[in-house]
Amino acid sequence: MKVFNEILRIEEESLKKGEFHNLSVREMHVIEAVCTANHTAGSNRSSDVAHALRISAGTLTTTVKLLEKKGCLIRKKDTADKRIVRLYATQKGQRADRAHQKFHREMVLSVLKALPSEETDVLIKALKKLEAFFERL
Amino acid sequence: MKVFNEILRIEEESLKKGEFHNLSVREMHVIEAVCTANHTAGSNRSSDVAHALRISAGTLTTTVKLLEKKGCLIRKKDTADKRIVRLYATQKGQRADRAHQKFHREMVLSVLKALPSEETDVLIKALKKLEAFFERL
């Protein structure tokens, strides 16, 4: 828990600096989810993104509205079914996502550098087991 | 991150059930911090607990006020320096803390059961390194 809380704190602080200091962690995660849905053929409907983030549809609407104002996301009505709102990241949103990914990558890399490679293998294996374990719950 | 977020979610859900369902994660952590300060000769002054939890003094005041109403904590003015407010857990608060500790212990135990013991050793070693690594930042 201590390690985890440190990571959360560092993530928050890293966001406060740099180009995207006006984005909260939550907003960053919304952008991330939209970008992920966009690249990986996951669904980018408003409700699906809300579901992926485990927040209510209403909450997502307000966050997205703000992110639209901040120039990171845009909404588009689905042409076939006009009830559906699809979410896309702007250039700026994509840049923010890449910066955020980079932060995570660098964090992991610095950790890996501090660990002998045999231990890295075990750590990864253990984390995969944890993932499977918690997913079952 | 996925594993960590799962853990957070599970912690939240575990709190929603059982005797202490009316306590939020934040409130539980305040109780935990107070109990820890009480057993381990750490400081239980209001400001120290706030600092330990990395929240502002004002935020702690309001949370503690609520927890007092819920019968989990009590405040006492320090007799020597009456500016200082010292925080103590009631019987109920202590019971809540023990229940929460038990949740964490059981979570860890179930994970350990799923892991061969050599891997457990390496995992612990790796987590200690992570802890040291993040603390340096």
Add this chain to the structure above:
DNA sequence: ATAATTTATTTTGATGTTCAAATTAATGCT
């Protein structure tokens, strides 16, 4: 075809969290 139902999203109203700044109260220093 049109009325009723279902689905996707947004709006609304209420509650909770959080902080920074102003305030209050107690102590320490000169």
Add this chain to the structure above:
DNA sequence: AGCATTAATTTGAACATCAAAATAAATTAT
């Protein structure tokens, strides 16, 4: 005694969040 410092609380504002009501579009049933 008077001033500066310290500890805690209160206040006011900004967000976050949700459930429920409202809106809009599509589908189904009559």
